[in-house]
Amino acid sequence: MVNVTYVLSDGSHRSVDGQIGQSVMETAIGADIDGITGECGGNVMCATCHVHVQNAADTVLPTMQPEEEEMLQCTTSPRSNDSRLSCQLVLDETLNGLVVRLPQEQ
Template identity: 55%
Template structure:
């Protein structure tokens, strides 16, 4: 099972086994990681699952959709070039070792 590392805004690391096909957001919510609110439940309608992905992992992620791009304009925390909605990132074998950083605020 792929391991995903969630780095909280204060630097705490949480390494989680996330099943293939599950979203990065569900991996966090299902294990009680603070910092991902997921108000809309993963429907790309709220931007409360905003994460920062290191540039070196960006190429292994699915392309951002227009809906995700639009929702990222609504984030509370600064949008960066590496911003993604974790609900739109489905786990594959190729994402084993993915690191996501959580912003200081989601809502």
């Protein structure tokens, strides 16, 4: 299990244990986290799973692929340096304790 904390748009926190190999988006949807839609099912086609990774500079994240970079240009909420698509963050042991902040809108 890998623990992920979601900081919801109202400031509240929800910690969820996800399975290794699941994405941060899949983990959120499975736990009924309000604020991550994932309309495309994790196929990097909608940007409705946009999150901001807390302490992104200190976290070892998968390399952002060009498709994700392109979709992050289409987010409803402003993109920042810590923006990622949660469908592209696949859980492994190195992401245990990951904290992501959800934008005000998707």
